[in-house]
Amino acid sequence: MEPLLDYPFMVSVVPALLRALPVTLNVTVVSMSLALPLALATALVRISRVPVLRHVAALYVSFMRGTPLLVQIYLAYYGLPKVLNHLGDRYGWSLDVSSIPAIAFIYLAFTLNVGAYASETFRAAIEAIDRGQMEAALSVGMTRWQGMRRIVLPQALTIALPSLGNTVIALLKDTSLAFLVSVVELMGEAKIQAARGLQFFEVYLVAALVYWVICIGIERGMAVLERRVRRYEGLSPA
Amino acid sequence: MSIVVREVEKAFDATPVLRGVSLEIPDGELVALLGPSGCGKTTLLRIIAGLESADAGEVRHDGEDVSARSARERNVGVVFQHYALFRHMTVEENVAFALRVRRRPRAQVAARVAELLRLVQLEGLKGRYPQQLSGGQRQRVALARALATEPRILLLDEPFGALDARVRQELRRWLRRLHDELHVTSVFVTHDQEEAFEVADRVVLMNAGRVEQVGTPAQVFEEPASAFVMRFLGAVNAFKGWVEGDRAFVSGLDLELVAPASAAHRARAHVFVRPHELDVHRAPVPGSFAANVDRVLPLGAAVRIELSAPGFGGMVEAELDVRRSEALALAPGDAVHLSPRRVRVFPSREDELDSLTASGL
Structure with a gap:
């Protein structure tokens, strides 16, 4: 009887998968880095009830949360070039849309998607800070913006952190959809390797293990970070 | 700094909270706003502080109309009911913050913070976070923070409300001594008659959004101006x-x-x-x-x-x-x-x- 798993083959695909890993990490890090400022700005616009913009922000969040990520990726990859071409023709831009790499559309889709989810995290965290903190800031002579930046936001970030950790992990795993628009990241590479030997089970198992190990790493990192920023909390009076 | 409140009115969602309140507090006095919950005393304090705006009427500090000024522009020290200490900052940072925001020279900030911490007897705890302090200690940090910028008016919202009886007693006497030392015009809100009488020079009795009587503790107790005052005091x-x-x-x-x-x-x-x-x-x-x-x-x-x-x-x-x-x-x-x-x-x-x-x- 044949063994269930071809172990030597599994070991042999590890280097190939690891070579694709930087793309996965790249998409994760770049999208997350762009999404956080977007999320914070969106949350602030909604909390401070900026006229017009708050409605735009609400619409944006609603759309991103109300449509599947895969659809968003397709819209970005297939739709955006079309829109850009159309606009280019109309206004006479000399724009070569085909020169834009696929990964740019992936950045865009993930940034907008994660930005919407994270903005809700920020919004809840900011709203969880006692109103008295802002009032105290104003009473000692800070402007509203100073109070937000130096008093409310640092505390809100502490509250938001665990949830943001989840968002990073979700994003990392969601990047596996990028191969559908020809970005060869970890999952894309796994598919290529699997197709070659028709050993799908083995390759996907290895891919799963790689994702898992990285997620464990992120979890650990977040735990350390949380302890750091929470050092002022939950300490008993001495 | 003297405080004058003239014909102030305030409503929240069409519910009147202050119905034409007028009040004069001379410079250097320690005054208690006393009344049952819902009488408008905290709202009045917040309007004096600039944290809330009046629907009608005016507030003057030292004769100057400050009605349109924000809390930030009034240079008023506020001690909040639940202290509202900056949770992510140490005792020292809490007290120093207002000065740092004002870009005071480093040495000056350090000297002022040391002086304030000595005043509130917390020199030894300057590296602690608010969560590591007892209620009475937090209260004193809040006071030091409020006094940091040398405000000429100090406002305290139920300053002893959240403390146990013994600590409250101690802090009352301490606040009185502190006031006698600093002579900063102070207004505090309380629903506790004993507290008002023990600490304040004058008591402002409030009921249902109106001032019922203003006077020294002896005056309002011996010569109550209304049935409400009679009932409320003892x-x-x-x-x-x-x-x-x-x-x-x-x-x-x-x-x-x-x-x-x-x-x-x-x-x-x-x-x-x-x-x-x-x-x-x-x-x-x-x-x-x-x-x-x-x-x-x-x-x-x-x-x-x-x-x-x-x-x-x-x-x-x-x-x-x-x-x-x-x-x-x-x-x-x-x-x-x-x-x-x-x-x-x-x-x-x-x-x-x-x-x-x-x-x-």
Whole structure:
């Protein structure tokens, strides 16, 4: 009887998968880095009830949360070039849309998607800070913006952190959809390797293990970070 | 810095909270805003601070109209009810923050913070976070933070509300001493009469969005301006009766008034007697009424007697000093006679009657 798993083959695909890993990490890090400022700005616009913009922000969040990520990726990859071409023709831009790499559309889709989810995290965290903190800031002579930046936001970030950790992990795993628009990241590479030997089970198992190990790493990192920023909390009076 | 509040009105969602409040606080005074919850005292404090804006009327600091200025521009120190210390900053950072925001030189900030921490006796705890402090310590950090920029007005919202009785007692005395040292015009909100009387130079009694009376503790206690003030300050026996000229009548009893009530004609009135102004006798005396002892409660220096007087609307309370109580040797069930030494009468306003009846007196 044949063994269930071809172990030597599994070991042999590890280097190939690891070579694709930087793309996965790249998409994760770049999208997350762009999404956080977007999320914070969106949350602030909604909390401070900026006229017009708050409605735009609400619409944006609603759309991103109300449509599947895969659809968003397709819209970005297939739709955006079309829109850009159309606009280019109309206004006479000399724009070569085909020169834009696929990964740019992936950045865009993930940034907008994660930005919407994270903005809700920020919004809840900011709203969880006692109103008295802002009032105290104003009473000692800070402007509203100073109070937000130096008093409310640092505390809100502490509250938001665990949830943001989840968002990073979700994003990392969601990047596996990028191969559908020809970005060869970890999952894309796994598919290529699997197709070659028709050993799908083995390759996907290895891919799963790689994702898992990285997620464990992120979890650990977040735990350390949380302890750091929470050092002022939950300490008993001495 | 003196504070003047003129005809201030404020409503939240069409519910009036302040209905034309006027108030003058001279420079350097320590004033208590005293009243039951919902009377508008905290809202008034917040309007003086600039944390809330008035719908109508004006606020002046040192004669200058500050109504349009934000809290930031008023240079007012505020101690919040739950302290609102910056949780992510140490004691030292909390106190220094206002100065750092104002870009004061580093050495000056350090010196001022050290001075303030000494003042509130927290030098040893400057590296702690608020969560690591006891309630009384947090309160003192809040005070140091409020004083950091040398405000000329200090506002405190229920400053001792969240502390246990012993710490509260200590902090009251300490606040009074601090005020005597710094002479900063201070206003604090409280619903605790004892606290207001112990700490404040003057007491502002508020009820239902209006100022009922302003005066020294002795003034408002001895010469209450309204039935509300009479009831709010300490225990009181209230009877429904009549007033005519300088005499009051309750259930056929004819009582002489110390200060003649304003009613020239016979009018319905609330007749009040404080428990310690009610004498207890074994035998009837002129102007006394009969009652039965229900309970005898020793309270340390005084003894409280709870009695029922069927002709007088039920429960009556008397307070005797220990010696008098011992001489009488009262026990539950004893039949006694009560005579008021001092009676205060306020003509009834029609709109008051229901609420007074509802409160069971």
